Amino acid sequence: MAKTKLTEKAIEALSYEEASAELESIVGALEEGQNTLEDALKLFERGQALAAHCGALLESAQLKVQKLSGESLIPFEADVE
Amino acid sequence: MQPNLFAPAYLTVSQLTFHIRKRLEDDPTLRDVWVEGEISNLAKPNSGHIYFTLKDKNAALRCVIWKTDASRLRVNLQDGLAVEAHGKIAVYEPQGQYQLVVNLLQPKGEGALYQEFLRLKAALEAEGLFDPERKRPIPELPKIIGIVTSQTGAALRDMLNTLRRRLPLVKALLAPAPVQGVEAPPALVEALHKLNQQNPDVILLARGGGSIEDLWAFNDERVVRAVAASNAPIISGVGHETDFTLCDFAADLRAPTPTAAAELATQTTLDDLQAQMTYFTARLNARTLDLLAEQKAWLAALAARLKYSSPERRIQTENQNLDGLSRRAFSALRHRIQLHSANVDGISKRLQALNPASVLARGYAIITSLENGQVISKVAQAKGALKARVSDGEFEIQSKA
Secondary structure, eight states, X not given: OOSOOOOOOOGGGOOHHHHHHHHHHHHHHHHHTOSOHHHHHHHHXXXXXXXXXXXXXXXXXXXXXXXXXXXXXXXXXXXXX | OOOOXXXXXXXXXXXXXXXXXXXXXXXXXXXXXXXXXXXXXXXXOTTSOXXXXXXOSSOEEEEEEOHHHHTTOOSOOOTTOEEEEEEEEEEEGGGTEEEEEEEEEEETTHHHHHHHHHHHHHHHHHHTTTOGGGOOXXXXXXXXXXXXXXXXSHHHHHHHHHHHHHOTTSEEEEEEOOOSSXXXXXXXXXXXXXXXXXXXXXXXXXXXXXOTTTTGXXXXXXXXXXXXXXXXXXXXXXXXXXXXXXXXXHSSEEOSSXXXXXXXXXXXXXXXXXXXHHHHHHHHHHHHHHHHHHHHHHHHHHHHHHHHTSTXXXXXXXXXXXXXXXXXXXXXXHHHHHHHHHHHHHHHHHHHHHOHHHHHHTTOOEEEETTTOOBOOSGGGOXXXXXXXXXXXXXXXXXXX
């Protein structure tokens, strides 16, 4: 497992970008096939969890709009059509 | 010039009018002329041609716009509107009238604005502000999209709806600014500056459609320079498809409308991401199944090799050897036993022969002393009561010696 280290970071805490990037590298590492079976299964499990997390994020994505007000950011309620 | 009294050459009205027409229409100045004035007597008959009179304090000029040019007109004509008109002088012979045939018409002052536009464009271009090498790529999957536009305009609503539809994963940061009027340019510059401090991945600079004056803030040198100086790449979406502003030239990407700007900022959509995720999951599953299958096959091959080289074969061989040995041992033993048993028979026969009983059968008797059981083999021993043993029993006898 030279290339892909399991970050062991809680998956729920990952942003979509982090999770999908890790998933991509896991798939890459598995396809390179340099892992022991035990490592490969661990990668697979984490990959599945990452994919589920990403899917959930995509499903529930809501555009967040903020407005610059002076030096601070405040929520901006945009009218939805 | 003296009139010729003897042979006066009368021209017909048509001939004279034709002559005048030729003189006017051949004049290079009158064939390509800009004139400014105020519209009056505007008439738009069903033919599609437009008729009006251009006036100033001291003179009037009849004008016509033929149907084909009228349909291209971007100005909403009305009486009293000050305009700049371009065209050629023509003569309408049936009424002996000359008129300006207009092919271009714009509100008064637009020409000057356009001249200023061209001058500034050339200057900034010479400075390299619009160079293609300066254009930065638009990120394919932005996290934060900055928006500089009017907080109340339809452009903002269009852009937010587009972002929501295509990539609701992004965060939109709005830096509101008025987009027309004298306060617009410094406000736009300030909004771009403040938004850049939030490090957005891309900025949308947008405004809905309007007249060229309405869009003029986006030709302001300060705004154009702020666009060129932005850290984040900028997509401009000002006005409509046909409107070009200097901000469009300075921006990293020009979109024809605000909605198109929001689309260009979201090249990867939610659908794309979902498809990508499906693809990743499929690869993950396929690869893991392959891996397991490979491992199984490898194990099976290993097990076969193990079986081939296992001690089982040797054990079988040894077992056979052992069987052979044991058979040999058994038969050797049996042979010995037979030998021994033959021997025992011989000895037994010999023993039989030595059995005193068989001697007795031949008529001999064994005499023993009744007193002490001693065998009497000499006369001297024969005293008193004796016991005689014969083949079928014993009896007492008395010695007379």
